[in-house]
Amino acid sequence: MCRWLAYYGSPILLDELLYKPEHSLIDQSKHARMGVETLNGDGVGVGWYPDFATGSDGPVTPAQYRSTGPAWGDMNLRDLAGHVRSPLFFAHIRASTGTPVQQTNSHPFRRGRWLWMHNGAISRFHELKRDLLLSVDAALLPDIQGSTDSELMFYLALSFGLEEDPPAAVARMIRLVEETGAKHGIDNPLQMTVATSDGERVWVFRYSTERKSRSLFFSTAPETLHRLYPENAVFSGLSPETRIVVSEPLGDLPGAWNEVPESTCGIIQPGMDELIPLNPFA
Known part of the structure; x- marks a missing residue:
């Protein structure tokens, strides 16, 4: 399927996470340890916010770079990652589950100030696609550019109120996919780890119908890591609120990663972060 990471905290260069760690996202594009596929070479993308704050002209809109080639050979991404510094960014490497390898199918997806990326799949998506599309707000339909289940999930969540209440909107999206899958006789229609952001907070979700979801981890608080590894200067330079969420850990330091x-649903935000149950049928 795919591998992704979401970063929130002190502004850093993108290559600090995309290239430099022992098991960086670029390394995972060739040597994934926990994914369905070892290779994730069907496209790569990053989306980043220049700042947390709302600008004078309104909410900050994220920048975006997406390509169709494998991440390990993308020289434009390598150059960009060494020059772009951001306090909040997404990065994604794709392994297609059947839809074409094209730029509009590379993650993250963007609409307005929102970013969205996904690892997983809607089972037998080609059978469910028409029924699911009918639930997308008609005003949003012209904005769908690609053909993936991931982008359709984004637009369903937008239709269900993502901009007002992300956990409720994603829960409603999940419920629709599960109910639609059941009508078509599909036992386990949904597998997902999702990240979305409005530039001020990040929401991450881990869910599957069969309750055996794809892997997802969040980083330990920097002050704890600094106590565990006082010789590592990287940990001393990060703000206490810095968090990283990843499909699989970027290294093997004991105590550095915690399974979601x-x-x-995890909420990364100013002040206290939250982990809340995700029960679409509650």
Whole structure:
């Protein structure tokens, strides 16, 4: 399927996470340890916000770079990552589940100030696509550019109120996919880890119908890591609120990574972060 990471915290260069760690996202594009596929070479993308704050002209709109080639050979991404510094960014490497390898199918997806990326799949998507499309707000339909289940999930969530209440909107999207899958006789229609952001907060979701979701981890607080590894200067330079969420850990430091619980929504925000249950049928 795919691998992704979301970063929130002190502004850093993108290559600090995309290239430099022992098991960086670019390394994972060739040597994934926890994914369905070892290779994730069907496209790469990054989306980043220049700042957390709302600008004088309104909410900050994220920048975006997406390509169709494998991440390990993308020289434009390598150059960009060494020059762009951001306090909040997404990065994604794609392994297609059947839809074409094209730029509009590379993650993250963007609409307005929102970013969205996904690892997983809607089972037998080609059978469910028409029914699901009918639930997208008619005003949003012209904005769908690609053909993936991931982008359709984004627009369903937008239709269900993502901009007002992300956990409720994603829960409603999940419920629709599960109910539609059941009508078509599909036992386990949904597998997902999702990240979305409005530039001020990040929401991450881990869920699957079969309750055996794809892997997802969040980083330990920097002050804890600094106590565990006082010789590592990287940890001393990060703000206390810095967090990284990844499909699989970027290294093997004991105590650095924590698994996101099954059927959970995580909220990364100023102040106290949250982990809340994700039960679409509650």
